[in-house]
Amino acid sequence: MPDDQVVARHKALCQEILRHNRLYHRLDAPEISDAEYDQLFRELLAIEEQYPQLATPDSPSQQVGAEPVEKFSPIRHAQPMLSLRNVRNDAELRDFDHSLRTTFLARESELEYCLELKLDGLAVELTYRDGRLLQASTRGDGITGEEISENIRTIAGLPKQLQGDYPDLVDIRGEVFFDLDDFRRLNQRQSEAGLKPFANPRNAAAGSLRQLDAAVTAERPLRIFCYGIGRLEGAQPETQFGLLEAMARWGLPVNLEQTRVVRGVDAVARRYAEILDSRDNLPYEIDGMVIKINDLALQHEVGELSRSPRWAIAYKFPPRQAETVVETIGLQVGRTGAITPVAHLRPVSISGVTVSRASLHNWDEIKRLDLRIGDRVIVERAGDVIPDVVRVLKDQRRGNETTCPEPTLCPECGQPVIRREEEVVPRCGNSHCPARTLERIRHFVSRKAMDIDGLGEKQIAQLIELGKVEDVADLYLLRKEDLFELERMGETLAAKLLQAIDASRTRPLSRLLFGLGIRHVGEHTARVLARRYPDLDSLAAATVDDLKAIHEIGDKVAESLIDFFTDPCQLALLDKLRRAGVHPEAEATVQQDGPLNGKTLVITGSLESMSRKQAEARVEQLGGRAAGSVSRKTDYLVAGPGAGSKLARAEQLGIEILDEETFLRLIGEEKS
Numbered sequence: 001m002p003d004d005q006v007v008a009r010h011k012a013l014c015q016e017i018l019r020h021n022r023l024y025h026r027l028d029a030p031e032i033s034d035a036e037y038d039q040l041f042r043e044l045l046a047i048e049e050q051y052p053q054l055a056t057p058d059s060p061s062q063q064v065g066a067e068p069v070e071k072f073s074p075i076r077h078a079q080p081m082l083s084l085r086n087v088r089n090d091a092e093l094r095d096f097d098h099s100l101r102t103t104f105l106a107r108e109s110e111l112e113y114c115l116e117l118k119l120d121g122l123a124v125e126l127t128y129r130d131g132r133l134l135q136a137s138t139r140g141d142g143i144t145g146e147e148i149s150e151n152i153r154t155i156a157g158l159p160k161q162l163q164g165d166y167p168d169l170v171d172i173r174g175e176v177f178f179d180l181d182d183f184r185r186l187n188q189r190q191s192e193a194g195l196k197p198f199a200n201p202r203n204a205a206a207g208s209l210r211q212l213d214a215a216v217t218a219e220r221p222l223r224i225f226c227y228g229i230g231r232l233e234g235a236q237p238e239t240q241f242g243l244l245e246a247m248a249r250w251g252l253p254v255n256l257e258q259t260r261v262v263r264g265v266d267a268v269a270r271r272y273a274e275i276l277d278s279r280d281n282l283p284y285e286i287d288g289m290v291i292k293i294n295d296l297a298l299q300h301e302v303g304e305l306s307r308s309p310r311w312a313i314a315y316k317f318p319p320r321q322a323e324t325v326v327e328t329i330g331l332q333v334g335r336t337g338a339i340t341p342v343a344h345l346r347p348v349s350i351s352g353v354t355v356s357r358a359s360l361h362n363w364d365e366i367k368r369l370d371l372r373i374g375d376r377v378i379v380e381r382a383g384d385v386i387p388d389v390v391r392v393l394k395d396q397r398r399g400n401e402t403t404c405p406e407p408t409l410c411p412e413c414g415q416p417v418i419r420r421e422e423e424v425v426p427r428c429g430n431s432h433c434p435a436r437t438l439e440r441i442r443h444f445v446s447r448k449a450m451d452i453d454g455l456g457e458k459q460i461a462q463l464i465e466l467g468k469v470e471d472v473a474d475l476y477l478l479r480k481e482d483l484f485e486l487e488r489m490g491e492t493l494a495a496k497l498l499q500a501i502d503a504s505r506t507r508p509l510s511r512l513l514f515g516l517g518i519r520h521v522g523e524h525t526a527r528v529l530a531r532r533y534p535d536l537d538s539l540a541a542a543t544v545d546d547l548k549a550i551h552e553i554g555d556k557v558a559e560s561l562i563d564f565f566t567d568p569c570q571l572a573l574l575d576k577l578r579r580a581g582v583h584p585e586a587e588a589t590v591q592q593d594g595p596l597n598g599k600t601l602v603i604t605g606s607l608e609s610m611s612r613k614q615a616e617a618r619v620e621q622l623g624g625r626a627a628g629s630v631s632r633k634t635d636y637l638v639a640g641p642g643a644g645s646k647l648a649r650a651e652q653l654g655i656e657i658l659d660e661e662t663f664l665r666l667i668g669e670e671k672s
Contacts, residue, residue: 001051001053001544002047002050002051002054004570006047006051007054009047009052010044010047010048011038011044013044013047014041014044014058014059014060017037017040017041017044017060018060019238020037021060021215021635022032022041026430026442027082027112027244030068030628032385033342036189037475038088040313041060041061042242044059044060044061045061047063050287051570057291059565061307065281065480068166069147069670071085073146073147074144074145074146074147074620075135075137075144075145075146075147075148076143076144076173077125077137077142077143077145077171077230078230078231079171079230079231080142080143080204081123081125081140081142081173081230082142082307082308082309084141084306084308084309084312084313084314085289085308085312085313085314086288086314086316087313087314087315087316088267088315088316088318088354091672093268093269093272093291093313093315094265095112096269096291096313096630097265099549099585100293100310100311102304104301104310105298105301106303110263110265111263111264111265111293111294111298112261112262112263112294113261113267113268113290113291113292113293114239114240114241114244114259114260114261114291114292114293115259115260115261115262115264115268115271115272115289115290115292116255116258116259116292116516117255117259117275117282117286117289117290117419118286118287118288118289118290118316119177119225119257119284119286119312120177120200120202120286120287121175121176121178121202121205121287122138122139122172122175122177122202122205122206122209122597123139123140123173123174123175124137124138124145124148124152124173124175124176124209124224125138125145125172125173125230125352126138126152126158126171126172126174126226127139127169127170127171127172128162128166128167128169128170128171128172128175128644129168129169130168130169130178130642131161131162131166132160132161132162132190132390132605132606133149133152133153133158133160133161133162133642134149134642135147135153135161135227136148136151136153137149137429138209142242142307146582147174147211147671148209148210150214150217151209151210151211151214151217152176152209153214153612154214154217154222155222155223155224156221157178157223157224157253157446158224158252158253159251159252159651160611160612161251161479161606161607162250162251162252163250163251164249164250164251164630165249166234166250167233167234167235168231168233168234168476169231169232169233169234170229170231170232170233170234171229171230171231171232172222172226172228172229172247173226173227173228174225174226174227174252174253174380175224175225175227175231176209176223176224177201177202177205177222177225177284177285178201178204178205178220178221178222178223178284179223179283179284180201180283180285181283182221183198183204185253185388186198186203186204186220188334189522193216194425195424196362196457197359197361200283200285200388201285202285204220205222207221208220208627209355210317213480215524216524218524219408219522219524223284224253225227225253225254225255225442226244226247226252226253226254227245227254227255227290228243228538230319231238231544236296237296238295238296238297239261239294239295239580240292240293240294240295240296240299241261241294243296244256244259249387254519258275263293263599267293268315271289272289272315275289275391277621279317280353285319286317286318288314288315288316289483290312290314290489291312291313291314291315292311292312293312296471298311299311299312313660320380320381320387321350321377321378321379321380321390321546322348322349322350322355322378322379323348323377323378323379323393324345324346324347324348324375324376324377324379324490324627325343325345325346325375325376325377326343326344326345326371326372326373326375326377326493326559327344327346327359327373327374328344328373329342329343329344329360329373329404330343330344330409330411331407332358332394332435333365333410333411333412333433333435333436333439334365334423334435334436334439334586335436335439335440335442335443335517335521336427336517337410337417337427337428337429337433337436338425338426338427339407339411339417339425339426339427339428339529340359340360340425340521341360341361341362341363341366341621342357342358342360343357343358343359343360343371343377343389343406343669344356344358345358345377345379346358348379350379350380350381350387353381354554355387356570357387358377358379358387358389359387359388359389361390362425363406363426364423364424364504366404369389369391369392370392370394371389372390372392372397372401372402372403372404373401373402373403373406374398374400374401374402374406375390375392375393375394375397375401376392376393376397377389377390377392377393378390378391379394381570396636404632404648406425406426408417410428410430410433410435412428412433412434412435412436413428413430413433413435415428415430415433416429416430417429422651425449428449429629431451432453432470437464437470437471438457438461438464440517441455441464441469441471441472441475442460442473443459443461444475444515444516444517444666445460445475445504445515445639446473446515448511448514448523449512449514449515450507450511450512450515451500451507451511452475452497452500452501452504452505453496453500454493454497455475455497455500458487459486459489460485462466462485462487463478463482466482466485467487468482468485471573471576471578471632472515472516472577472635472653473500473573473580473582476501476505476577476580476581476582477580478498478501480494480495480498483497483498484586500672504582505581505582505583506583506584506585507585507589508530508585509530509534509535509582509585509586509587510523510529510530510583510587511526511528511584511603512536513526513529513530513539514526514581516564516570516650517560518560518564519560519563519564520556520557520560521557521560521561525553525557527548527587528550528553530587531587531620531621532550533588534586534587535584536574539561539565540565540571540574540591540599542561543562544558544559544562547561547562556628593623593625594621594623595622595623595666595667596619596622596623596624596667596670597622597623597624598623598624599623599624599625599635599636600624600625600627600633600635600636600644601619601624601625601626601627601634601636601637602626602627602630602634602635602636602637602638602650603615603616603619603626603638603640604637604638604639604640604642604643604646604647605636605639605640605641605642605643605647606641606642607638607660607663608640608642609660609669615638615663617669618667619667624654628648628650630646630653630655631651632653634650634653634655635655635656635658636655636657636658636663636666637650637655637656637657637658638659638660638663639657639658639659640657640660
């Protein structure tokens with residue numbers, strides 16, 4: 001029997017792990033690293049292995065994830081979504097292989113394994129009936145997940161309709177994630193908007209999928225790789241790799257390129273070493289390798305534990321952490337004037353990469369960490385080139401550490417800074433600050449704005465230093481002779497760059513609005529505004545009330561737009577752009593007297609005459625609002641084949657339900 005000390009430690013571990021589960025799975029706000037969590041969990045398992053009577057059903061060892069968040073509709077998985085056990089070294093890997101062969105399969109011959117990358121994202125389940133995407137949910141607690149159907153449909157590359165010889169019904173399991181470049185850009189936008197950056201790509205993916213407004217999710221370039229199935233009605237492949245190939249034939253995104261089939265544990269160890277060496281060359285974050293018995297019949301024979309399968313494990317990578325010293329704290333100035341602190345570190349090697357800087361995000365984060373110059377800290381590379389400071393080693397302080405006060409003057413131009421009460425970052429108020437100019441031009445020429453290929457940070461910095469550009473309008477006044485003064489700029493490159501600049505003069509209005517860097521106006525908001533106003537002049541003439549009358553335009557955005565279009569400097573810039581030949585193309589605008597003016601519609605199921613995105617765009621062009629979820633404010637539900645929980649919700653609330661033909665008559669179109 002365990003003594004009182006062991007029981008007390010077990011209870012404390014359970015409480016601590018459950019708290020961290022809630023922070024990680026429900027709130028997307030972890031306080032400790034994966035490595036620290038795994039250490040706690042392993043200690044819990046060790047105690048329960050010695051004293052099995054402590055492994056009660058309410059122990060974290062018997063549970064998966066955390067219960068669903070109340071704001072989402074619950075979806076019960078037809079088959080539980082289990083978690084994977086971890087191994088962290090070669091000895092544990094070989095114990096896993098030996099146990100499978102001798103204990104569960106009674107064989108000495110080598111097993112064939114399917115090896116997949118373990119992405120650091122959010123696990124989801126997608127239900128396809130008759131090839132159509134019916135609904136989607138998060139893992140939740142493994143039994144019940146959160147419905148995220150509308151949000152999952154915004155992911156580019158995920159089919160709404162399967163291809164080829166697909167099964168009648170299948171539950172697809174996948175991992176939603178961010179490419180690292182997209183994650184960095186998202187965090188840059190968060191910082192510039194005065195919002196807290198995401199801690200890592202996994203948090204960003206989870207936060208993006210758990211938006212109540214699918215339009216916010218649509219603005220974020222999420223990706224997904226599918227890796228397995230739950231329920232399946234139809235013929236099942238014989239192997240795990242065969243299943244991945246089948247899913248790829250159905251049109252689902254599958255990471256076949258990085259998947260290997262090997263025989264024997266030695267080959268598994270060699271592949272793990274290969275991935276560990278090459279992980280930094282991948283465009284996304286991984287935290288290990290998943291090892292599965294390849295033969296699906298053998299998987300079934302081996303079976304499952306309460307929270308994990310016996311036939312698969314995750315071979316986790318060593319933590320990307322190191323101990324070092326904060327030598328000083330520097331300041332960076334963004335395009336909106338946001339001033340963010342960066343820790344300059346004593347150089348240290350993390351996963352084979354020497355790092356000397358770490359992100360601190362803002363002064364609230366510095367206060368939370370109680371960070372001081374001279375502190376010894378733990379830094380972690382978690383999905384970004386610049387690591388994060390995850391913990392201060394306060395017990396190693398020597399008394400000579402110093403605090404870093406929030407700046408009162410801009411470090412680049414020396415002008416006073418402003419910090420609004422509702423924001424977490426101070427800002428330089430000087431619109432001519434050279435650091436702001438550089439970041440503004442970088443944003444203006446970026447792919448999702450004016451898309452001027454060939455203008456990178458180095459070229460922009462040189463143009464500013466040479467006095468060739470002071471603002472974005474000056475780009476359109478550049479001559480070939482000006483470009484020849486740049487390093488490594490010859491005749492051919494100069495001609496290509498001028499051609500790219502010229503091509504950007506007629507980009508759509510939404511691209512220009514986004515490129516101008518108006519505070520709180522992201523890609524999606526820019527598109528909303530461009531659909532309502534045909535040109536800059538009509539938008540500039542709008543009042544606060546006009547803007548707030550547009551769905552998705554709130555107080556902050558409206559006030560920011562008014563500030564922008566009443567600022568003499570910005571008006572002068574817009575006039576300069578016009579005189580330089582920048583004339584954005586008008587986009588399809590909303591009909592103020594359209595048949596759906598003021599109405600809220602929800603579209604569910606599949607339509608034959610158009611895609612859901614096309615239908616939602618048509619609703620908005622006719623003055624209506626295309627919502628992602630059914631509520632008492634919904635006027636119509638347009639229901640096509642495959643309509644699920646939204647149809648039931650609409651019937652429960654007594655909302656008028658339209659079939660496709662009735663919807664088309666309402667918008668003045670005929671079914672083709």
